Amino acid sequence: MALALALRLHGLEAEIFEARERDAVRKDARVLALSEGARQILGWLGAWPAKAATAIRSIHVSQRSGFGRTLIRAEEQGVAALGWVVAASEVVAALDKALSRAGIPYRERTKVGAGDTANFALTAYAEGMVDAEAARRRDYGQHAVLCNVETAEPHHNVAWERFTDEGPLALLPLGDRYSVVLTCKDEILEWVRALDDEEFLALLQRRFGTRHRFLTATARVAYPLGLRYRPHPVGARQVWLGNAAQTLHPVAGQGFNLALRDIWELATSLCGADDPGAPELLAAYARGRVADRSGAIGFTDLLIHGFGNEFGPLRTLRGAGLLAMDILPPLRGFVARRMIFGARAWP
Secondary structure, three states, X not given: OHHHHHHHHOOOOOOEEEOOOHXXXXXXOOEEXXXXXHHHHHHHOOOOOHHHOEEEOEEEEEEOOOOOEEEEEHHHHOOOOOXXXXXXXXXXXXXXXXXXXXXXXXXXXXXXXXXXXXXXXXXXXXXXXXXXXXXXXXXXXXXXXXXXXXXXXXXXXXXXXXXXXXXXXXXXXXXOEEEEEEEEEHHHHHHHHHOOHHHHHHHHHHHHOOOOOEEEEOOOEEEEEEEEEOOOOEEOOEEEOHHHOEEOOHHHOOHHHHHHHHHHHHHHHHOOOOOOOOHXXXXXXXXXXXXXXXXXXXXXXXXXXXXHOOOHHHHHHXXXXXXXXXXXXXXXXXXXXXXXXXXXXXX
């Protein structure tokens, strides 16, 4: 949806083929943590659900059972918000409305086969999983358990990223609650699923600490976590974006943000092209995305392995890194702006 709108803005026509029913696409239970850069892109597309989004004004990053923490503030980075938290269904609904206004063809319950692509100058695969044969992969042996929780104190638009030996825990402000992403190892998933609300809240409290007191939790859903990506996101009159190009761990909230940057750069690189599927255009796009893609993939993977290792000296090194970010504004700013805007934030 976002790609079709971006192409239209850059003077290129596209049509959408969706295997599911159009209404089913809106029924996405996930919550998205969108960077300020992603908000800008959705705004340019006329698809930003402002009323449904909650701003992240600061992010608190820490590790359990270790020293060091850092606090990143929006005002220090010169932005109104570091990011925004919004239900995926709200983003899909806003994109769908923008498509309808633009009159972009949308063919629901229609799959595209290999023979169909010959009718188009370019076919973009922007949904689904990375093809198994084309993927490089890493299984983290973890699941993400998602729910919303009510806390005794207001969130004050603070997001929390807490690294523990059992996996990372994220609290994202959404409305007057927190959206929770609790990582658990595969071997305890069924045990976590079987917990009643009181037991789950106790587990959450142990993992998070005492800075918030958790009162209630909604129903929980779980998703397997791993890294899958295509080393080469383009082919002969083909391009892969979003989850069809890379599936990342949610620890740094980079998946959909990276996808939107891919989309915008692709639409920009094809602007004014007589043949949008020309090999040289696609090769140039792929070269231009190397730094951002590899940076997001590598950074996310490094966080999982670096903060998941409880080797004593490494724990000390992590604490030193968090402390350095806290006392060195240029370092903190570099990391923050890289997370907000991707590789284009680099000098």
